[in-house]
Amino acid sequence: MSIFHYTDSLLRAAVMTLKLCAFGAVAGTAWGLVVGLLRASSFRPLRWLAALYTSVLRGVPILIVLLFTYYGLPLAMPNLRFSAYICGAIGLTLFVGAYVAEAVRGGLESVPTGQTEAAQALGLSNFQRLRLVMLPQAVRVIVPPWIGILLALVKETSLVSVVGLVELTRAGRVVGQESNNTLAAFALVALVYFVICWPIGQFGRWYEHRLAASGLRTVHEPAVSNLLGEDAEVPTGGAA
Amino acid sequence: MVTWDFSALSPYKSIILHGIGETALVSVLSFALACVLGLIAYLGCANHLRPVRVISSIYVEVIRNIPMLVVLFFIYFGLGEKGLNFSPFWAAVAALAINNGAYLAEIFRAGFQAVPSGLHEAASALGLGPFQTFRHVTFMPGIRNIIPAATNQFIMLMLFSSVASTVAFPDLTYELQRINSATLRTFEVFTVGAALYYVLSTAIALAAGLLSRRMYRW
Amino acid sequence: MIRVEGLTKSYGAHQVLKGVSCEIAKGEVVCVIGPSGSGKSTFLRCLNMLETFDGGTVVVNGHDLSARSVDARAVRREVGMVFQHFNLFPHLRVVDNITLAPVHVSKKSKGVSEANAMELLERVGLADKARVFPKSLSGGQQQRVAIARALAMEPVAMLFDEPTSALDPETVDDVLQVMRRLADDGMTMVVVSHEMGFTRDVADRVLFMDHGVVIEEGTPEQVFGNPQHDRTRAFLRRVS
Numbered sequence: 001m002s003i004f005h006y007t008d009s010l011l012r013a014a015v016m017t018l019k020l021c022a023f024g025a026v027a028g029t030a031w032g033l034v035v036g037l038l039r040a041s042s043f044r045p046l047r048w049l050a051a052l053y054t055s056v057l058r059g060v061p062i063l064i065v066l067l068f069t070y071y072g073l074p075l076a077m078p079n080l081r082f083s084a085y086i087c088g089a090i091g092l093t094l095f096v097g098a099y100v101a102e103a104v105r106g107g108l109e110s111v112p113t114g115q116t117e118a119a120q121a122l123g124l125s126n127f128q129r130l131r132l133v134m135l136p137q138a139v140r141v142i143v144p145p146w147i148g149i150l151l152a153l154v155k156e157t158s159l160v161s162v163v164g165l166v167e168l169t170r171a172g173r174v175v176g177q178e179s180n181n182t183l184a185a186f187a188l189v190a191l192v193y194f195v196i197c198w199p200i201g202q203f204g205r206w207y208e209h210r211l212a213a214s215g216l217r218t219v220h221e222p223a224v225s226n227l228l229g230e231d232a233e234v235p236t237g238g239a240a
Numbered sequence: 241m242v243t244w245d246f247s248a249l250s251p252y253k254s255i256i257l258h259g260i261g262e263t264a265l266v267s268v269l270s271f272a273l274a275c276v277l278g279l280i281a282y283l284g285c286a287n288h289l290r291p292v293r294v295i296s297s298i299y300v301e302v303i304r305n306i307p308m309l310v311v312l313f314f315i316y317f318g319l320g321e322k323g324l325n326f327s328p329f330w331a332a333v334a335a336l337a338i339n340n341g342a343y344l345a346e347i348f349r350a351g352f353q354a355v356p357s358g359l360h361e362a363a364s365a366l367g368l369g370p371f372q373t374f375r376h377v378t379f380m381p382g383i384r385n386i387i388p389a390a391t392n393q394f395i396m397l398m399l400f401s402s403v404a405s406t407v408a409f410p411d412l413t414y415e416l417q418r419i420n421s422a423t424l425r426t427f428e429v430f431t432v433g434a435a436l437y438y439v440l441s442t443a444i445a446l447a448a449g450l451l452s453r454r455m456y457r458w
Numbered sequence: 459m460i461r462v463e464g465l466t467k468s469y470g471a472h473q474v475l476k477g478v479s480c481e482i483a484k485g486e487v488v489c490v491i492g493p494s495g496s497g498k499s500t501f502l503r504c505l506n507m508l509e510t511f512d513g514g515t516v517v518v519n520g521h522d523l524s525a526r527s528v529d530a531r532a533v534r535r536e537v538g539m540v541f542q543h544f545n546l547f548p549h550l551r552v553v554d555n556i557t558l559a560p561v562h563v564s565k566k567s568k569g570v571s572e573a574n575a576m577e578l579l580e581r582v583g584l585a586d587k588a589r590v591f592p593k594s595l596s597g598g599q600q601q602r603v604a605i606a607r608a609l610a611m612e613p614v615a616m617l618f619d620e621p622t623s624a625l626d627p628e629t630v631d632d633v634l635q636v637m638r639r640l641a642d643d644g645m646t647m648v649v650v651s652h653e654m655g656f657t658r659d660v661a662d663r664v665l666f667m668d669h670g671v672v673i674e675e676g677t678p679e680q681v682f683g684n685p686q687h688d689r690t691r692a693f694l695r696r697v698s
Contacts, residue, residue, distance in 0.1 A: 059399075059442060068431075157307075186317075189310055
C-alpha cells in the first residue's frame with residue numbers, strides 16, 4: 001500500500017506529539033521558572049535543593065527520567081491510573097523544567113548588580129525586586145535558550161514512544177511495518193518534525209539577531225558543563 | 241508505602257558494569273566520528289563551491305530539526321528492511337555520529353569565528369597566506385573557544401546514547417530496564433541508573449575543565 | 459619608495475578617501491595627523507593592501523597596488539605594520555610570535571630566525587621576556603614585541619597605525635623611544651598618531667588630513683609653526 005494511505009494515522013499521531021509539546025512547554029516553563037527563582041531564594045536549603053534538582057536533571061538521560069516516571073509513578077501512587085501520555089508529559093515537564101531553570105538563572109545573572117542594589121536601596125522586598133526589576137530585564141536574555149529548549153522538547157517527545165505512547169515516531173514505525181516501506185514512513189515522519197521545528201528555530205535566530213543588534217551578547221543554551229559554574233562563551237550545540 | 245531495598249541489585253553488579261562499558265564505548269566512538277563529520281560539514285559550509293555549501297547546509301539544517309530517534313530508526317529499521325542490516329551497535333554509532341556531527345559543525349564555526357579579527361590582520365600584514373593563517377593563528381585560539389561547547393556536546397551525546405537501548409543495544413539503560421523487569425524494584429534501579437549517569441557526566445565535565453586549564457596556560 | 463596619487467575609497471555611499479596624494483622617500487619619517495574619521499588609518503591600511511581602494515595609484519617599493527597581477531603577500535613581506543591593539547598571537551610565546559613569519563613566509567630556518575628574534579628583542583629591551591606568553595606583558599611591552607615581530611621580516615618600510623593610542627601614559631614613552639631609534643637608524647616610516655611631541659621631534663614631514671583629503675603638508679616646523687589653513691589651525695589648537 002502506498003504510504004499516503006496512512007497519512008491519517010500519521011496526522012493523528014502528530015497531534016499527540018503536539019499535545020505532548022504543549023503540555024511540556026507550558027508546564028515545563030512554569031515549573032522551570034519556579035525552580036529558577038528558588039535558586040535565587042534567600043532561604044539556603046531551598047536554594048540548594050533547586051540547584052541539586054537542576055544539576056541532576058541535566059546530568060541524566062531524558063530516557064531515564066521518562067522510564068523513572070513511567071514505572072515509578074504507578075508504584076508511588078497505586079490508587080491512581082497513569083496513562084503513558086501523563087507519565088510522558090510529567091517526565092518531559094521535569095526534564096524541561098531543569099533546563100528552563102538554568103536559563104532563568106543565567107538571565108537573572110545577566111542583570112547588572114547595580115539594579116539589585118538600587119532596588120534594595122529603594123526598600124523593595126526580595127520578591128518585588130525579582131518581579132519588578134530583575135525578571136523584566138532578564139527575560140530578553142532568557143528567550144534564546146528557552147527557544148532552544150522548546151526545539152529540543154519537540155524532538156524529545158519522540159522518546160515517549162519508548163513507554164508505549166503512539167506519537168509521531170511510533171506511528172512511523174507502525175505505518176512502516178504495515179506498508180512494508182519503513183524508509184518512506186520515516187521520511188514522512190522526518191518531514192513533519194522538520195515542518196514543526198524549523199519555524200521555531202528560525203524565530204529563535206531572528207530574535208537573537210534583534211538582540212545582537214541592540215548590543216546584547218547571548219548564551220545560546222545552558223551548558224551541561226555549567227555543573228562547574230562556567231558558562232560556555234560560544235553557542236553550544238544541542239541534543240537530538 | 242515505598243520501601244527501598246538496594247541489595248536486590250547486587251547480583252546485577254557485573255551486568256551494570258558491562259552496560260557502563262558499552263555506553264562508554266559507543267559514546268567515545270560516536271563522538272570521534274561526529275567530530276570528523278562535523279569538521280567536514282564545517283569546511284563544507286565555508287567552501288567556495290556553491291553545491292558543496294548547499295549540501296553541507298542541508299545536512300546541518302535537517303539534523304537540527306528531526307529527532308535522533310527517527311535517524312536511528314531510519315537506519316536500523318528502514319535500511320534494514322531494504323537489506324542493509326546494521327547491528328544495534330553500528331546503527332547507534334551511525335545515528336549518534338550523524339546527529340552530533342551537525343551540532344559540532346556549528347560549534348566549530350562559532351569557535352573559529354570568535355577568534356579576534358585583529359589576529360588575522362596581523363597575520364595578513366606579515367605576509368601569511370590563508371591556509372598558513374588558519375594553521376598557525378586561528379587554530380589554537382579557536383580550539384580553546386570550542387572546548388567548552390564540545391565537551392558539553394560530548395556529555396549530551398553520552399546521555400543520548402541511552403536511546404540505543406530502543407534497538408536492543410545492551411547499554412546501561414537497556415540493562416537497567418532488564419534489571420527492572422527482573423527485580424521490579426523500579427525506584428532502586430533507576431535511582432542507581434540516574435546516579436551512575438550523573439556521576440559520569442559530572443566526571444567528564446570536571447576532567448575537561450582541568451585538562452583545559454592545564455593545556456591553555458595562555 | 460612609496461608613491462600615492464589621487465587615492466579614493468568609499469564604504470558604500472560614504473566616501474572615506476577623496477583623492478589623497480603624497481610621496482614618501484626612502485628613509486623618510488612621515489607622520490599623518492588629523493581628527494578621527496579623517497581617513498588616516500584607511501589611507502595607511504591601503505599601503506599594505508589590508509584595505510582595497512577604488513581609484514588612484516599606489517606604488518609601494520616598485521609594486522603597483524592597483525595592477526591585477528599584484529602579489530599582496532609580496533608587498534606585505536616588504537612592508538611591516540604595527541597595530542593599535544598590538545594583535546600579538548596569544549597562544550605563542552613572545553619569541554615564537556616573532557619567528558612565525560620569518561619561518562613560514564620567508565622560509566628561514568628556525569635557528570636563524572630565533573637568533574634574529576633575540577637580537578630584535580634586545581633592541582626593544584625585552585630580551586628577558588622571550589619565553590613568556592603575551593598575556594603576562596603590559597601594553598607597552600606587547601607593542602614593543604609587535605614592533606620586533608614586524609621588524610623580523612626585514613621590511614623596507616614600516617607602517618604604524620596609532621601605535622600608542624591604546625597604551626597607558628606610563629608605557630607610551632617606552633614605545634616612542636623604540637620608534638625614535640628606528641627612525642634614527644634610517645627606517646622609512648609612515649606613522650598615524652596623536653603624539654604631537656613625537657611628530658614634532660622625529661618626523662621629516664607631516665601630513666594633516668581631514669575628511670578624506672590632505673589639507674596641509676610640510677616639515678613639522680612649517681605645519682606646527684606656521685599652519686596655512688584654518689582647519690589645520692583649529693585642529694592644532696584642540697590638541698595642543
